[in-house]
Amino acid sequence: MTATSHLRIHQFAGLTPGPRLLVTGAVHGNEVHGTQAMTEIIRQLDAGELTLLRGTLTCVPIVNPLAHQLGRREGDRNLNRNLRPPVIAQDYEDRIARVLCPLIAQHDGILDLHSFQGNGPAFAMIGPRNNTGELEPFSQEATESALAAQLGVGRIVEGWLSTYALGLKRRQQREHDGSRRASLISDPHYGVGTTEYMRSTGGWAITLECGQHLDPNGPSVARLAILRTLVFLGMLDESAVEPHRPSQPPEMLQLYDVIDREDMGDQFAREWASFDPVEKGQTIGTRASGEAVLAPSEGRIVFPNVKSQPGTEWFYLARPSDRQLG
The missing domain is CATH 2.40.50.100 (RNA polymerase II/Efflux pump adaptor protein, barrel-sandwich hybrid domain)
Known part of the structure; x- marks a missing residue:
């Protein structure tokens, strides 16, 4: 059995009931700030340096083992697009989705840790306003907004799926070669990744872009965000992390x-x-x-x-x- 034949899932079940939090890293295999941060938090929980007060914390430090092993963004395709349980698995990421989607649905919320190619500061991405529309019906705006403000980043972005839907309409108007890749990138479901799938199950979700892929501060950004999320949810004592008291509100942007x-x-x-x-x-x-x-x-x-x-x-x-x- 190779490291690409399974997902390694770490779960800490508190003895007092509470929220069910899922933290994910390396959904794109070369984005490892979250992977490194979770490794340290898992060690601290095992050593008793951190104490889970209630609820369930599930950590998946490497969600895409094949892409991670190859040191690149994707294995066979982009796992964070067109995420849904496949009827028939056609590639490696489909096989991950068969495990990942039910795992997401078992939790109340997800903190998905990423990084990006270009330079720039860390920022968070949150879902839509509360709505009953067809694209992304949602009722957890208050939770996502309040939590995003606690993560320690100076910029928060909304509008992902609606913007992606606009781009897909243009993409569908162009001719494609009939390949699986071309079919995937023009699929109306293509904008759905980990956070969008979580929202489709009724949960809340935040993507944290921890900085550029090689930013040495990225793991610290990820670790602080995990700890502050746990404190926000009452799963960790406030003394475990310095409270976030921003000098000014985060900048809010709309894609x-x-x-x-x-x-x-x-x-x-x-x-x-x-x-x-x-x-x-x-x-x-x-x-x-x-x-x-x-x-x-x-x-x-x-x-x-x-x-x-x-x-x-x-x-x-x-x-x-x-x-x-x-």
Whole structure:
């Protein structure tokens, strides 16, 4: 049996009932800040340096063992897109989903720890406002907002799935070669990952982007977020971590558009970092055809990815949000 044939799941069941928290890392195999943070927290719980007061804490430090072993984002495909229990498993990530989706559904909430390709500070991503719509009906806005404000990051982003749905509509209008990859990236379900799946089961979910992949501070950001989440849920004593008292409220941003790379010849106009400001009409990049890609309005660029493949996300655009964290 190899390390890619199973998921290693660490669970701590408190002797007093309470919330059921799932913490995940390395959903993308080369994003390991959460993996390192969980390794230390697991050690501290085992050593009695931390005490679980109530509830159940489940840690999965490496959610995608194949991608992790290969030192890259994906094994056969992107696990954090089109996440659902497959009827027939067609690839490695489908086999993970058969285990991961029921595990997610057993919990009340998930803290999913990631990092990103470009430079930039850590930030959190939260779900939609409470709604009864078809795309992502939701009723846990208050919990996500309050918890996100405690994580210690200076920026919080909303609007993922609605923005992704907009990009998918454009993607579906383009011809594709009929391959499984092309079918997946144009599937209406493709924007659904760990957090969206958790919300579909009635739970709450937060994605924490802990910084650039190699940021030496990333594991500390992840560890502090896990501890503060446990304190927020009453699962850990407040003395275990310094309380978060921000000097100013986090900046709230709303994603509103996603632009795909169409050709490997598409190039950015400069080296962008997440949350760099853009002015209306500013050139963000140039298509292989020579066509300029212009910012439609004033705002920020998010997740600029020089390594993106044709037909997948090249960058996102965000603008200020009026959301109140409470």
